[in-house]
Amino acid sequence: MDQNVLLKMVDITKTFPGVKALDHVSLTVEKGTVHALMGENGAGKSTLMKCLFGIYGKDDGHIYLNGEEIDFKSSKEALDNGVAMVHQELNQALKRSVMDNIWLGRYPKIAGIAVDERKMYKDTMAVFKELEIDVDPHRIMSTMPVSQRQMVEIAKAVSYNSKVIVFDEPTSSLTEEEVEHLFKIINMLRDRGVGIIYISHKMAEIKRISDYITVMRDGQWVATERAEDLEMADIIRLMVGRELTNQFPPKTNTPGETYLEVKNITGMYNHLRDVSFSARRGEVLGLAGLDSSGRTETLESIFGVRTRKEGEVYLDGKRCFNRDPGESIKNGFALLTEERRATGIFSILNIRENTVISSLKRHLRFGLWLSDKSQREDTQRYIDALRTKTPTQETKIRALSGGNQQKVIIGRWLLTEPDVLLLDEPTRGIDVGAKYEIYQLILDLANKGKTVIMVSSEMPELLGVCDRIVVMSGGRVAGEVDARNTTQEEIMTLAAKYV
Ligand SMILES: Nc1ncnc2c1ncn2[C@@H]1O[C@H](COP(=O)(O)OP(=O)(O)OP(=O)(O)O)[C@@H](O)[C@H]1O
Numbered sequence: 061m062d063q064n065v066l067l068k069m070v071d072i073t074k075t076f077p078g079v080k081a082l083d084h085v086s087l088t089v090e091k092g093t094v095h096a097l098m099g100e101n102g103a104g105k106s107t108l109m110k111c112l113f114g115i116y117g118k119d120d121g122h123i124y125l126n127g128e129e130i131d132f133k134s135s136k137e138a139l140d141n142g143v144a145m146v147h148q149e150l151n152q153a154l155k156r157s158v159m160d161n162i163w164l165g166r167y168p169k170i171a172g173i174a175v176d177e178r179k180m181y182k183d184t185m186a187v188f189k190e191l192e193i194d195v196d197p198h199r200i201m202s203t204m205p206v207s208q209r210q211m212v213e214i215a216k217a218v219s220y221n222s223k224v225i226v227f228d229e230p231t232s233s234l235t236e237e238e239v240e241h242l243f244k245i246i247n248m249l250r251d252r253g254v255g256i257i258y259i260s261h262k263m264a265e266i267k268r269i270s271d272y273i274t275v276m277r278d279g280q281w282v283a284t285e286r287a288e289d290l291e292m293a294d295i296i297r298l299m300v301g302r303e304l305t306n307q308f309p310p311k312t313n314t315p316g317e318t319y320l321e322v323k324n325i326t327g328m329y330n331h332l333r334d335v336s337f338s339a340r341r342g343e344v345l346g347l348a349g350l351d352s353s354g355r356t357e358t359l360e361s362i363f364g365v366r367t368r369k370e371g372e373v374y375l376d377g378k379r380c381f382n383r384d385p386g387e388s389i390k391n392g393f394a395l396l397t398e399e400r401r402a403t404g405i406f407s408i409l410n411i412r413e414n415t416v417i418s419s420l421k422r423h424l425r426f427g428l429w430l431s432d433k434s435q436r437e438d439t440q441r442y443i444d445a446l447r448t449k450t451p452t453q454e455t456k457i458r459a460l461s462g463g464n465q466q467k468v469i470i471g472r473w474l475l476t477e478p479d480v481l482l483l484d485e486p487t488r489g490i491d492v493g494a495k496y497e498i499y500q501l502i503l504d505l506a507n508k509g510k511t512v513i514m515v516s517s518e519m520p521e522l523l524g525v526c527d528r529i530v531v532m533s534g535g536r537v538a539g540e541v542d543a544r545n546t547t548q549e550e551i552m553t554l555a556a557k558y559v
């Protein structure tokens with residue numbers, strides 16, 4: 061058993077101002093295994109991995125790789141010594157090419173001076189071929205969708221021939237097909253004896269891919285078990301430290317008369333065709349479908365981010381042109397985007413500023429000054445409601461864990477109290493405990509008579525929260541079901557209608 065041990069982290073402790081992020085945490089990873097690291101938002105998963113990877117210096121504890129003590133001072137040192145990490149937040153040189161990004165900091169050189177572009181191209185192609193990745197190495201990163209950039213990042217980690225590879229929420233922006241592809245890569249690495257540490261909030265993924273599961277809570281180690289010995293409910297209990305009896309709050313809302321009407325939307329530069337549906341006051345309407353079925357494009361077309369070739373949006377029978385997001389906001393719409401990590405966060409501002417920035421009108425007194433008190437109260441209300449883990453409201457948002465940053469952005473849009481709230485994958489990256497709170501806030505809005513339209517790839521979530529579900533397929537509406545009286549099979553059948 062002991063020769064199989066690849067990585068041993070013992071009693072790792074790390075403190076940030078006002079936060080004990082890690083408190084004597086230990087983790088052992090064997091060769092050729094996938095070890096899942098689980099815990100609520102802010103539990104310390106990313107911090108533990110950053111201590112391994114040389115991004116943070118640990119305050120205390122020891123790390124051994126193949127029996128030898130290591131203490132990397134930089135990520136370059138970690139990579140050179142066989143430890144790679146795919147980060148939760150992509151940090152890429154977007155203006156440069158795919159192959160530049162893979163070999164950055166270790167360019168092959170001719171005579172020690174000029175960069176050997178030919179070798180770089182050849183080596184990139186070799187890695188891509190091995191991993192069956194179909195991307196042109198010369199392509200500029202900024203021209204690619206996030207999911208492909210994520211695959212490049214994964215290829216980069218593999219290209220170092222690492223002994224240990226950390227995946228920190230690698231699938232949050234991948235399509236279903238890409239997730240399968242990633243799992244194939246992970247299985248191949250496992251067969252080669254690589255030790256893999258896998259962080260994710262998606263239970264189904266964890267059950268499928270992992271051999272061992274370690275659970276952390278509030279910066280502490282809670283349990284390590286073989287994956288087959290843990291049921292989903294066990295994992296949840298260990299993570300949240302209390303019994304979560306219900307996954308969804310009761311649907312207390314009663315939809316009223318028709319409020320929003322979307323008529324015959326056809327996209328100018330996308331495949332949306334003749335999309336029509338309506339939503340009522342106080343209704344939570346789900347949009348289901350496979351990846352690239354047009355769900356996100358539909359929300360973006362309603363909100364004026366995408367150009368419509370044809371089609372109209374009506375609110376209470378009145379036409380809304382929604383030519384751009386500014387106009388849509390004035391008309392009472394708000395959109396929480398899927399890409400909120402990239403597009404929603406003002407990283408140098410603090411939690412309060414990030415929370416109130418879209419609802420400053422609420423805090424204006426006599427049109428003259430902004431009330432500090434009400435900003436403080438609103439912010440605290442959402443910190444409490446979403447159980448956002450932060451020492452103070454003045455903490456910079458970039459010091460929060462990935463999931464807690466998301467909660468702040470969700471709070472920001474809920475605070476604008478729009479008449480129509482468009483949510484794209486609202487619980488992605490959010491832990492199981494906090495998901496419930498988000499569902500509750502969605503239902504609260506519906507109870508106030510607001511209309512909520514929500515895109516989600518998690519079917520149980522749509523069934524658990526929505527009143528009605530519109531199913532999209534190949535850019536069109538394939539059908540509509542009553543969420544209280546349908547099955548996953550019925551939705552899947554509709555989702556496959558036009559593919
Ligand atoms: N650079 C930093 N400065 C200050 N505090 C930090 C910093 N990085 C992390 N923290 C704090 O350390 C704690 C653990 O954060 P970490 O990012 O490790 O959580 P996590 O388990 O990865 O959560 P998530 O699931 O949301 O990604 C959090 O309370 C966070 O606010």
Ligand SMILES: [Mg+2]
Pocket residue numbers: 105106107148228461462463
């Ligand atoms: Mg994290």
